[in-house]
Amino acid sequence: MAAIALYSLFSVPSYISSAALILDRLFGFWPVIIAGALLSLEAVRRVGGVQSRGRERAP
Amino acid sequence: MRKRSPRNSPSRPARAGSAALKVAFAAGAVVLFMAVVAGMFLLTDSKKLGEALLSVRPWHVAALLAMTCASVFVRVVRWNLLLRASGVPSRKRQSAAPLISGLAASLVTPAKAGDLLRCFFFERKTGISPKRTIGSLFIERLFDLLILLSCAATFLLSVRKTSTSVLLSLAAVLAIFLACAAVLWFPPISSLVFRRLLRGKFSEVPRSVSWIHTRKEFYLAFLISWAAWALDFGRIYFLIRYVLGFPAITLPQVAQVGAISIVAGVVSTIP
Numbered sequence: 148m149a150a151i152a153l154y155s156l157f158s159v160p161s162y163i164s165s166a167a168l169i170l171d172r173l174f175g176f177w178p179v180i181i182a183g184a185l186l187s188l189e190a191v192r193r194v195g196g197v198q199s200r201g202r203e204r205a206p
Numbered sequence: 207m208r209k210r211s212p213r214n215s216p217s218r219p220a221r222a223g224s225a226a227l228k229v230a231f232a233a234g235a236v237v238l239f240m241a242v243v244a245g246m247f248l249l250t251d252s253k254k255l256g257e258a259l260l261s262v263r264p265w266h267v268a269a270l271l272a273m274t275c276a277s278v279f280v281r282v283v284r285w286n287l288l289l290r291a292s293g294v295p296s297r298k299r300q301s302a303a304p305l306i307s308g309l310a311a312s313l314v315t316p317a318k319a320g321d322l323l324r325c326f327f328f329e330r331k332t333g334i335s336p337k338r339t340i341g342s343l344f345i346e347r348l349f350d351l352l353i354l355l356s357c358a359a360t361f362l363l364s365v366r367k368t369s370t371s372v373l374l375s376l377a378a379v380l381a382i383f384l385a386c387a388a389v390l391w392f393p394p395i396s397s398l399v400f401r402r403l404l405r406g407k408f409s410e411v412p413r414s415v416s417w418i419h420t421r422k423e424f425y426l427a428f429l430i431s432w433a434a435w436a437l438d439f440g441r442i443y444f445l446i447r448y449v450l451g452f453p454a455i456t457l458p459q460v461a462q463v464g465a466i467s468i469v470a471g472v473v474s475t476i477p
Contacts, residue, residue: 157454159446159454160254161249162250162251162254162255163450163452165250165255166255166258166450167445167446168246169242169243169259170259170445170449170450171441171442171445172239172242174267174270174271174441175270175273175277175438175441176313177239178274178275179274179278179306179310180235180310180314182278182306182310183306183309183310183311184229184310186306186307187307187310187327
């Protein structure tokens with residue numbers, strides 16, 4: 148949508164607005180997704196570790 | 207009786223499933239992204255687009271990643287301020303991981319619904335119920351909406367040829383702006399809206415929204431919201447102006463386009 152708006156409202160060439168959108172996704176969107184996924188998986192791993200330690204201690 | 211801590215909750219094993227769901231969402235987002243990129247190559251001058259993408263230098267990447275990190279950091283500070291203003295004891299270190307996870311989920315879910323997960327991740331870390339933190343999320347969305355509507359209104363006011371559609375759009379933008387401001391600053395209206403809309407499901411929301419505007423952290427968070435959006439729009443401006451070398455673009459134009467594209471899908475700012 149932003150790429151189309153840039154192209155139609157402010158006469159930015161379509162290849163420039165498309166490249167801007169792709170690069171913005173690559174360096175603004177994907178780093179957040181990857182960081183969020185890693186943090187979530189780390190939380191799951193830690194919880195798994197706590198549970199397995201709990202099982203080891205159980206009689 | 208000992209209070210059950212979030213770490214030994216019986217719902218723990220189900221979380222492995224939620225991780226699988228997140229991986230599935232991320233995989234779906236990758237496929238969608240690749241489809242969009244392929245579509246762009248098909249619809250535009252693919253040679254020029256390829257050259258533009260290859261013109262990126264390592265320092266450009268470093269600057270773009272720094273701007274992304276700054277934007278996320280500013281959002282962490284804002285949420286932390288809002289949590290503290292609504293009486294939730296929170297530190298940046300505690301709120302950073304839930305915010306980033308929620309932000310990631312919001313980017314791959316329709317209407318940014320995944321952002322709600324932030325409150326549940328926060329509960330996992332601190333044991334504080336989402337009922338106490340969800341109000342801050344609504345306030346954030348209202349701040350974002352006010353800022354985006356301001357940018358959209360400046361664009362509509364700058365249109366030289368005033369037509370019926372421009373006037374109607376301006377009227378709609380102003381009406382939504384005033385409604386958001388009323389919800390944030392007039393307690394009886396916020397109470398009415400949240401009770402009607404949510405039917406008591408999040409009973410803490412109207413209470414937190416009704417008094418939070420009296421705290422200085424609330425206004426500081428509003429200013430920080432502007433900084434967060436300035437960083438996001440600044441990143442796109444930097445991309446077009448300096449990375450791709452198109453000097454005719456200005457920062458207000460990028461802000462207006464960004465705001466219009468988000469306000470056009472107005473539900474995307476509402477969790």
